[in-house]
Amino acid sequence: MATNTTDSKRSVGWMGLHRGHKARPMEWLAEKFIFLVSLSAILMVFLIFIFVLREALPVFLGQTDSTAAIKAVPVEKMDTMSDAELIEYLAVTPSEFKAMDKETIKILMEVRLESEKESPTDKDAGINTASWTYLLLPYQWTGYEKPEYIWQPISQIHKYNIIPLIIGSLKTTIVALLFAVPVSLGAAIYVSQMASPKLKEWLKPTIELLAGIPSVVMGFFALIVMATVFKAVFNYESRLNAFVAGIALGLAIIPVVFSIAEDALTSVPRSYTQAALALGSSRWQAAWQIVLPAALPGVFAAVVLGFGRAIGETMIVLLASGNASIVSWSFFDSTRTMTATIAAELAEAVFGGHHYRILFMLGTILFVVTFLSNLAGDLIIHKLKHKLEGKR
Amino acid sequence: MLKKNLIIALAAMLAAFAPAAQAGNITAKGSDTLVILAQKWAEVYMAKTPGTAIQVTGGGTGTGFAALQNKTTDLCNASRKIKSKEIEACVKAFSKRPTEYKVCLDGLSIYVNAKNPVKELTVLQLEEIFTGKIKNWKEVGGNDEPIALVSRENSSGTYEFFKENVLKGKDFASSAQTMPGTAAVLQSVAKEPKAIGYGGAAYGEGAKHLSIKADASSPAVEPTEENVVKGTYPIWRYLYIYVNPNLDKGEVAAYLTWIRSDEGQKVVKDIGYFPLPKNLRSN
Numbered sequence: 001m002a003t004n005t006t007d008s009k010r011s012v013g014w015m016g017l018h019r020g021h022k023a024r025p026m027e028w029l030a031e032k033f034i035f036l037v038s039l040s041a042i043l044m045v046f047l048i049f050i051f052v053l054r055e056a057l058p059v060f061l062g063q064t065d066s067t068a069a070i071k072a073v074p075v076e077k078m079d080t081m082s083d084a085e086l087i088e089y090l091a092v093t094p095s096e097f098k099a100m101d102k103e104t105i106k107i108l109m110e111v112r113l114e115s116e117k118e119s120p121t122d123k124d125a126g127i128n129t130a131s132w133t134y135l136l137l138p139y140q141w142t143g144y145e146k147p148e149y150i151w152q153p154i155s156q157i158h159k160y161n162i163i164p165l166i167i168g169s170l171k172t173t174i175v176a177l178l179f180a181v182p183v184s185l186g187a188a189i190y191v192s193q194m195a196s197p198k199l200k201e202w203l204k205p206t207i208e209l210l211a212g213i214p215s216v217v218m219g220f221f222a223l224i225v226m227a228t229v230f231k232a233v234f235n236y237e238s239r240l241n242a243f244v245a246g247i248a249l250g251l252a253i254i255p256v257v258f259s260i261a262e263d264a265l266t267s268v269p270r271s272y273t274q275a276a277l278a279l280g281s282s283r284w285q286a287a288w289q290i291v292l293p294a295a296l297p298g299v300f301a302a303v304v305l306g307f308g309r310a311i312g313e314t315m316i317v318l319l320a321s322g323n324a325s326i327v328s329w330s331f332f333d334s335t336r337t338m339t340a341t342i343a344a345e346l347a348e349a350v351f352g353g354h355h356y357r358i359l360f361m362l363g364t365i366l367f368v369v370t371f372l373s374n375l376a377g378d379l380i381i382h383k384l385k386h387k388l389e390g391k392r
Numbered sequence: 393m394l395k396k397n398l399i400i401a402l403a404a405m406l407a408a409f410a411p412a413a414q415a416g417n418i419t420a421k422g423s424d425t426l427v428i429l430a431q432k433w434a435e436v437y438m439a440k441t442p443g444t445a446i447q448v449t450g451g452g453t454g455t456g457f458a459a460l461q462n463k464t465t466d467l468c469n470a471s472r473k474i475k476s477k478e479i480e481a482c483v484k485a486f487s488k489r490p491t492e493y494k495v496c497l498d499g500l501s502i503y504v505n506a507k508n509p510v511k512e513l514t515v516l517q518l519e520e521i522f523t524g525k526i527k528n529w530k531e532v533g534g535n536d537e538p539i540a541l542v543s544r545e546n547s548s549g550t551y552e553f554f555k556e557n558v559l560k561g562k563d564f565a566s567s568a569q570t571m572p573g574t575a576a577v578l579q580s581v582a583k584e585p586k587a588i589g590y591g592g593a594a595y596g597e598g599a600k601h602l603s604i605k606a607d608a609s610s611p612a613v614e615p616t617e618e619n620v621v622k623g624t625y626p627i628w629r630y631l632y633i634y635v636n637p638n639l640d641k642g643e644v645a646a647y648l649t650w651i652r653s654d655e656g657q658k659v660v661k662d663i664g665y666f667p668l669p670k671n672l673r674s675n
Contacts, residue, residue: 092484104487111483115476120561143523143562152563154546154555164566223576228583238540239584240569322569323545334569344572348454348547350477 049367055360062131066354068157069125072116075109120156129158130354136163151325151336153345153355160358164325166365168242168335172317175246175331176253176310181303183250184258188299192265193273193287204262211255219319222248227320236332240322243331248316257306264298265291294388297381304377308370314339338362418446418644422456422469423549424573425592426631429496429663430469433651436659444643453549460634461485466644468634471498471549482636490634495651497666498592499620500554500627503578503599505585510534512603512612515626518558521588524565529586541568542580542589550574553629554590593620593664620666631665649674 058064073081073089081089087097090108100108119125122142127134138147141159152159184207191203227244230236236243268291276286292299322334323344342359349356420430427450434446448469456468457478463485474482474490482490502518504510510533513521520526521539530536543564544551555561571577574591581589582598593601593615603612606626619625633651635644650656652674657667 096484100484100487104483107483107487107489108480111476111479111489115480118476141563148566150563150566152546152566154552155563156561159563224579237538238569239580318572323571324567324569326566334567336570344545344570345547348452350454351458 052360052363052367056357056364059130059135059354059357059361060364064130064354064357065128066130066158066160067126067128068120070112070116070119072112073109075106075113078106078109122157124157127157129160130358135160135358137161138163149327151341153349153358158355160354162338162358162362162365164327165336165338165341165362167327167329168321168325169311169337169339169366171242171329171331171335172246172249172321172337173307173310175243176249177303177307179247179250180253180257180306180310184254184302184306185261185299187254188258188261188265188302189287189292192262193291194283207258208255210251211259213252215252215313215315216319218248218252219316222316222320234332238322238324238332238334240320240334241332242321242335245317245321245335245337246331248320249310249313252313252316253306253309256309257302260302260305261295261299264295264302267298268294296388297384300384301377301381304373307373312339312366312370314343318343338366418444418467418647419465420446420448420467420469420633421451421459421465422467423453423471423631424450425471425498425549426469426495429631429660429665432659432663433656437647437650437656441646444647446647452547454547457482457634460490460636463636466635466639467648470632470634471629472552473632474634486636486638488637491637491640493633493635493648493652494630494668494672495633496631496657496660496668497620498629498631499615499625499666500550500590500629501593501615502602502604502627503581503589503591504602505581505587506598506600507585508534508600510602512605514605514608515558516607518604519560519562522554522559522564522568523562524567537586540584540587541565542577542584542587543568543570544574544577544591545570545572550591554627557629558590558627593666617661617666621669628666 078086083097086105087094090097090105090112092100124142133139138149138161140147141150141157144150149161149163150159151161151164187203187207191200191207195203222244223240226248227239230244230247231239234243272290272294273286276290277283281289317337318340321337321340323336323340324334325336325341326333328335342362345355346359349359420434427448430448434448438444438446453468453470453472456465456470457474459465460468461478461481461484468490474492479489482488502513508529510529513532517526517532521532522541522543524541526532527538528536529539541564544554546552555564569580571580571589577589577591578597578599581587589599601615603614604626605612613619613625615625615627620628633648635648640648652668652672654673657673660667
């Protein structure tokens with residue numbers, strides 16, 4: 001392969017035909033095919049993002065209307081209304097309207113009257129709760145004693161404050177990283193620098209085996225076993241909380257962080273360690289002061305990827321976090337994450353409605369956050385690499 | 393048993409390939425609360441009338457209504473009444489209101505931990521507990537402990553029923569933990585001495601069912617069949633099947649009539665729900 005690439009630099013031939021070479025059309029085809037596959041992967045990611053964003057766009061632009069109050073017109077007025085008025089009032093498309101007979105329109109108007117009767121009459125009914133003010137800022141709803149951040153989408157007045165969910169996601173992710181990063185870095189340093197080759201052969205695959213546990217199984221384990229054990233040990237208020245979910249999440253990201261960090265540490269040239277040892281440093285000093293700083297970009301990448309995995313993980317937090325949407329920074333309170341909210345509520349949300357759009361907006365936020373963290377990680381890695389290699 | 397399961401599996405496979413609403417082929421979709429009962433009905437009915445294949449799936453009441461309006465299902469199992477928004481969508485899709493059939497009764501039990509000394513609560517106390525006004529068990533005659541609320545996900549019909557009928561439309565306290573199913577609610581209540589939860593009366597191993605008073609002066613009533621059917625137990629609901637009236641004929645109509653007959657209602661009891669009173673049955 002190596003000679004092929006240098007050759008192709010010299011002269012580009014059709015279907016791998018170069019002077020003095022045998023024609024290899026199959027290889028050429030294979031190469032182009034692989035190129036297409038990789039291109040389609042990028043296209044997929046892009047298309048998914050476009051789709052999610054398209055569903056969420058009306059919320060970002062403030063075009064969704066979730067006003068709870070409904071104004072209805074008496075059925076008798078039907079005959080005096082023009083077609084255009086009826087189309088607007090019944091919220092149908094002109095082609096749908098054409099297909100309907102009078103009887104159908106009459107039923108629709110009756111239904112609208114019934115919805116008016118059902119619709120709430122309190123002072124908040126006229127508020128469009130899907131606008132940014134209500135998505136982000138606290139508000140004193142009827143029946144509440146003070147302005148609060150409330151996520152209650154299935155309510156007479158739909159309350160869509162996303163702050164509790166964002167805090168929930170951050171809380172579980174922070175716990176997961178606080179637990180997983182030291183553990184997996186310690187394991188990575190030990191396995192790559194200090195363990196005997198035989199022990200290493202056992203340890204590495206065993207830790208990576210953790211990645212093979214399906215997250216739903218991990219979540220179930222957290223729900224049944226870990227929650228009970230932790231409650232007995234720490235004796236906190238609610239059995240399921242950010243702490244339990246975070247630790248379970250940590251277990252899920254340990255193999256990711258460990259695996260990448262270990263690779264980074266192993267790829268530091270052996271001569272670094274040997275030089276350090278020759279100059280009289282202990283093994284610990286060599287690992288901690290020479291190898292770890294040299295591998296820092298890789299280690300950093302490991303942590304960033306772990307963060308991305310933790311904030312996007314769904315099943316574990318859905319099962320083990322208690323899913324109460326409260327604003328609290330205590331790790332021992334129940335918490336509701338963005339991912340669990342999407343998973344639990346999307347199936348029942350009215351297709352194309354405001355609840356549906358807001359869930360997609362949460363998806364977009366998750367997408368952007370993981371994208372930005374990966375990007376930031378990449379940039380920092382490059383900077384660190386240059387610095388470590390003595391370049392500017 | 394195995395054979396019957398095989399038939400259901402085969403029916404499901406066939407139905408996946410064939411469009412809905414074919415002769416002798418009925419699909420039912422909707423509430424997870426009703427799914428076990430609906431499967432049992434289908435099983436018994438298919439054994440009785442060979443040549444009929446009935447496919448039952450869950451997914452939630454809302455999902456069922458969406459399928460009804462898309463005409464991808466014949467019957468929609470529902471654990472709550474249809475909402476006006478959903479009627480509107482159905483009228484737009486097939487020009488008629490969906491027909492509603494009450495198919496059985498369900499009592500909602502209030503579960504507490506077996507160690508909890510509280511034995512009865514009034515409906516008003518329940519409202520105040522679940523909206524977060526009452527925060528300590530001692531306010532309702534229990535130990536001096538904070539109350540841990542266990543609720544259902546807001547996609548569930550049980551959640552909406554409880555919210556409308558017990559909380560009178562008010563919001564659940566934000567501190568309420570939400571569980572993905574009634575079994576998970578029970579599990580949490582069984583493990584947490586301070587917890588209170590709610591769910592179908594058919595469930596209930598491992599936790600204590602409270603007796604409920606309609607108001608402070610009325611007697612406390614246990615969620616037994618007799619009390620639910622008589623209407624003395626205050627927290628109960630109908631479970632429904634909705635159908636597109638254009639399809640409510642032939643095989644589908646025969647099946648719906650059978651469900652509401654004495655024979656169909658006998659199955660209800662086996663699953664742990666409560667049969668319809670005599671005047672609502674089809675025979």
